[in-house]
Amino acid sequence: MSADQSLAPEAISFGGSADPYALYARLREERPVTRVTLPDGGEVWLVTRYAEARAALADPRLSKDPQRLGDQWRATVTQPTDGEDGSLVKHLLNIDPPDHTRLRRLVHKGFTPRRIEDMRRRVQEITDGLLDRMAEAVGPVDLLAEFAFPLPVTVICELLGMPLDDVDDVHRWSTALSTLVADEGGHAAVATAARQLSDYLADLVATKVREPGDDLLSALVEARDEGQRLSPEELTSMAFLLLIGGHETTVHLIGNGVLALLRHPDQLAALRADPALLPGAVEEFLRYDGSVEVATWRYAVEDLDLGGGHVPEGAPVLVSLGAAGHDPARFTDPDRLDITRPDASSHLAFGHGMHYCLGAPLARMEGQIAIGSLLSRFPALRLAGEVKDLSWRAGLLIRGVEELPVHLH
Numbered sequence: 001m002s003a004d005q006s007l008a009p010e011a012i013s014f015g016g017s018a019d020p021y022a023l024y025a026r027l028r029e030e031r032p033v034t035r036v037t038l039p040d041g042g043e044v045w046l047v048t049r050y051a052e053a054r055a056a057l058a059d060p061r062l063s064k065d066p067q068r069l070g071d072q073w074r075a076t077v078t079q080p081t082d083g084e085d086g087s088l089v090k091h092l093l094n095i096d097p098p099d100h101t102r103l104r105r106l107v108h109k110g111f112t113p114r115r116i117e118d119m120r121r122r123v124q125e126i127t128d129g130l131l132d133r134m135a136e137a138v139g140p141v142d143l144l145a146e147f148a149f150p151l152p153v154t155v156i157c158e159l160l161g162m163p164l165d166d167v168d169d170v171h172r173w174s175t176a177l178s179t180l181v182a183d184e185g186g187h188a189a190v191a192t193a194a195r196q197l198s199d200y201l202a203d204l205v206a207t208k209v210r211e212p213g214d215d216l217l218s219a220l221v222e223a224r225d226e227g228q229r230l231s232p233e234e235l236t237s238m239a240f241l242l243l244i245g246g247h248e249t250t251v252h253l254i255g256n257g258v259l260a261l262l263r264h265p266d267q268l269a270a271l272r273a274d275p276a277l278l279p280g281a282v283e284e285f286l287r288y289d290g291s292v293e294v295a296t297w298r299y300a301v302e303d304l305d306l307g308g309g310h311v312p313e314g315a316p317v318l319v320s321l322g323a324a325g326h327d328p329a330r331f332t333d334p335d336r337l338d339i340t341r342p343d344a345s346s347h348l349a350f351g352h353g354m355h356y357c358l359g360a361p362l363a364r365m366e367g368q369i370a371i372g373s374l375l376s377r378f379p380a381l382r383l384a385g386e387v388k389d390l391s392w393r394a395g396l397l398i399r400g401v402e403e404l405p406v407h408l409h
């Protein structure tokens with residue numbers, strides 16, 4: 001047993017930290033699977049080593065079904081629609097087989113590699129349009145607001161067949177929802193955003209049923225597996241998951257990736273000199289400072305030993321993908337950014353096992369096109385201001401800065 005199980009839970013502040021990796025290094029060393037107390041007082045078991053993280057992500061004894069959460073931990077884990085009608089929660093990240101297998105098969109019928117590949121030209125067009133607009137700016141611009149945010153949200157809205165006029169509302173709701181843990185005021189904001197988004201998506205699904213288009217949501221309405229189709233609730237939840245999953249995550253892949261390069265001029269110069277390094281560089285950005293800091297909630301279906309730590313039945317478990325990416329037992333010199341690292345793509349930034357990210361090919365494509373086009377368009381790109389002045393998003397799930405001010409010229 002490597003971890004000292006007699007240790008009292010440690011108070012952990014997730015999110016908002018410029019460098020969580022020093023804390024993760026200590027936890028990996030001292031308590032690789034351990035009970036921690038979150039800033040709002042909730043208790044969870046946190047997995048930090050690569051080997052244990054990978055195993056936990058695929059362990060059937062860690063359920064994704066919120067019903068498996070023990071009563072004593074109910075206050076810790078909030079779902080967006082707690083107390084509501086639950087119409088946003090019947091999605092892939094909240095279910096186990098056999099329902100997960102059925103839903104995932106159905107989504108695959110709409111979310112085909114062909115449909116993603118068809119988006120390549122559009123992703124490049126949207127990117128170029130945003131770069132053109134930014135090029136007119138005099139003085140510093142916020143790369144997140146002007147570029148990293150509008151690209152993925154436009155792509156996912158187009159993919160799902162949403163009117164582009166709705167993008168601003170969708171962004172506001174999804175930002176509120178992807179924060180996950182908050183105080184009293186935060187919980188109320190989450191509930192309001194969930195209700196508004198749920199109503200909006202239910203209307204959108206009804207529209208696609210009446211007037212199907214050439215989009216993913218219409219394809220999901222049509223999809224059948226052994227005669228079965230997605231129910232209206234499942235469609236609304238699926239649209240919700242694709243929207244949230246395909247949005248903030250990709251925003252901060254672009255933001256964290258560009259920031260990592262601007263902080264490492266040697267790596268930036270190497271990438272500029274050889275654009276063929278881009279796909280490997282994007283994998284390294286995901287490993288080095290991925291946008292999903294911890295994977296989504298899991299619940300122990302029985303008492304279990306994980307990495308030498310005891311996890312009681314019903315306990316909520318979080319797997320730190322960020323900590324796993326910096327495990328020296330898996331990656332040589334893990335705190336160094338190296339865009340030529342041969343094994344970067346074995347990161348866990350997209351998860352592992354049956355819940356492996358459905359949108360990974362799309363996210364990779366967007367990240368490569370966005371960062372590659374940005375660098376070639378603006379040879380003088382540099383940070384406006386100091387790294388120490390950047391503020392990092394609060395909350396458990398998403399890791400990224402609030403704003404990324406840069407000079408383009």
Ligand code: HEM
Nearest residue numbers: 092093245246249250253295296350351355357358359363
């Ligand atoms: C850089 C961008 C992205 C990152 C880092 C990311 C990360 C992840 C991770 C870590 C998981 C697994 C969570 C877990 O097991 O707890 C996941 C699942 C998922 N992601 Fe992504 N994601 C990204 C982009 C996208 C995009 C663009 C889409 C959709 C268009 C998407 C849709 C999904 C879906 C539907 C799942 C659930 C799969 C299942 O449960 O079977 N993601 N993602």
